[in-house]
Amino acid sequence: MNYSIVHLHIPQPEFADIFLTEMLDLGFDSFEETPNGLAAYIDTDLLDTEALNQLIEQYASLTDVRLLSIEPLANKNWNELWESNFQPVFVDDKIVIKAPFHVIEQTYPYTITIEP
Numbered sequence: 001m002n003y004s005i006v007h008l009h010i011p012q013p014e015f016a017d018i019f020l021t022e023m024l025d026l027g028f029d030s031f032e033e034t035p036n037g038l039a040a041y042i043d044t045d046l047l048d049t050e051a052l053n054q055l056i057e058q059y060a061s062l063t064d065v066r067l068l069s070i071e072p073l074a075n076k077n078w079n080e081l082w083e084s085n086f087q088p089v090f091v092d093d094k095i096v097i098k099a100p101f102h103v104i105e106q107t108y109p110y111t112i113t114i115e116p
Helices: 013-024 049-061 076-084
Strands: 003-009 030-036 036-045 065-075 089-091 095-098 109-115
Touching: 013 030, 013 036, 013 049, 049 065
Parallel strands: 095 109
Antiparallel strands: 003 036, 003 065, 030 036, 089 095
């Protein structure tokens, strides 16, 4: 699945929530506040730029909402990225709590392995 990221300028926060809700109806599924307004993520196959532009036009008389850019989001192995930030927990020299993908050199009396 390929995703696109849409960057929008929305200067008034009170309109951002309303606009975001409208974008859900267009197929957008996640959002991130940015210094300029909003970054919205959508499956590229669902992206309808005509419908997005119509939505922007509906709000143009109420606030200075503008489309800044639309760009493809690079494919990433999100599990691998998450795993790289997930660290084992060591309790004294007695217990290690880890995921199956962690390689622990030292031996501990107790090892708890949790599959994330």
